[in-house]
Amino acid sequence: MSKHLKVALVDDDIPNTEVLRDFLIRNGYSHVDKYHDGESFLESLDRFDERAVVLDFDLSGGGDLNGLEVLEAVKERSPSTHVIFFSGQDSLEVAVESLKNGADDYIVKSNAAFALVKTSLDKVYDIQVLKLNERRSQRISWIMAIGWMATIAGVALFFAGR
Amino acid sequence: MRYLAPVDMEIIDRLSAGDPEKKKYYIRLFLDTLEPELDNLKAANVAAPQEPIRAILHKLKSQVQTIGAAETHALMAQQEQHIKEGGQIDQSQLDETCAQLSTLIENLQELLK
Numbered sequence: 001m002s003k004h005l006k007v008a009l010v011d012d013d014i015p016n017t018e019v020l021r022d023f024l025i026r027n028g029y030s031h032v033d034k035y036h037d038g039e040s041f042l043e044s045l046d047r048f049d050e051r052a053v054v055l056d057f058d059l060s061g062g063g064d065l066n067g068l069e070v071l072e073a074v075k076e077r078s079p080s081t082h083v084i085f086f087s088g089q090d091s092l093e094v095a096v097e098s099l100k101n102g103a104d105d106y107i108v109k110s111n112a113a114f115a116l117v118k119t120s121l122d123k124v125y126d127i128q129v130l131k132l133n134e135r136r137s138q139r140i141s142w143i144m145a146i147g148w149m150a151t152i153a154g155v156a157l158f159f160a161g162r
Numbered sequence: 163m164r165y166l167a168p169v170d171m172e173i174i175d176r177l178s179a180g181d182p183e184k185k186k187y188y189i190r191l192f193l194d195t196l197e198p199e200l201d202n203l204k205a206a207n208v209a210a211p212q213e214p215i216r217a218i219l220h221k222l223k224s225q226v227q228t229i230g231a232a233e234t235h236a237l238m239a240q241q242e243q244h245i246k247e248g249g250q251i252d253q254s255q256l257d258e259t260c261a262q263l264s265t266l267i268e269n270l271q272e273l274l275k
Contacts, residue, residue: 013221015191016228019177026179061221088224111173143266 005125006031006051008043009068011086016109020054023114029121036060038070042077045103049078052116052124055103057087057094068097075102081125086117169269170230177228189270192229196222196270200263208253215256216245226266234262 007029011017021032035041038059057067074081085098085106095106105120107113178184197217206215223238241251
């Protein structure tokens with residue numbers, strides 16, 4: 001089943017990013033962008049970016065920004081964007097720092113990491129679906145309320161005119 | 163001495179979802195990074211500050227892990243950690259990493275034939 005969640009992979013590791021992208025596409029994520037440095041990703045980010053971001057910590061092979069700096073910029077510009085930290089650093093300090101700064105998850109690169117990234121994205125997808133359904137039912141409630149008010153007003157006018 | 167650097171074929175097969183063309187494509191993709199970085203490691207000077215060596219080890223360790231070279235990954239992770247904690251690796255340790263990486267590259271090249 002295709003999932004309507006756009007994903008951005010930000011990692012200077014070119015082959016791993018390519019393999020992860022293919023893996024996610026095979027698992028239903030049809031729209032996956034790749035960026036090999038934080039700067040080019042941030043250029044592509046807009047205020048209401050609905051993409052989930054899988055972000056590496058050590059981006060030194062790409063640009064000047066590290067993952068934590070990119071995370072900070074993402075949260076400043078587009079607070080609702082979901083960020084999954086995906087790092088080769090098995091460091092408690094980086095993990096705590098990333099989660100404190102608004103990352104949704106922290107995954108250490110390992111053999112099982114691609115599956116963990118998918119699980120984490122599935123959670124983000126489920127949250128987005130829930131939010132969408134909530135917005136839809138709120139909209140329906142409003143439409144129904146307006147409909148009822150119009151009906152009551154119409155009935156009241158009808159009787160007032162008699 | 164020829165070092166062992168076995169590649170877990172099951173992992174590569176799983177990554178490429180059993181597609182032989184995809185498998186070759188991935189192997190070439192990894193070789194494109196591993197080969198030049200091996201040259202960089204061979205040229206590295208252990209007497210100089212070792213941050214550049216650490217950065218290469220960090221970059222390569224994820225890649226060798228993805229293609230299923232667990233022993234090489236463990237060696238690189240251990241050396242990276244050692245440098246990160248302020249230690250230094252000596253020439254023989256660097257040679258061992260280069261030898262493992264060379265064997266890994268040869269194994270991958272074999273898979274392309």
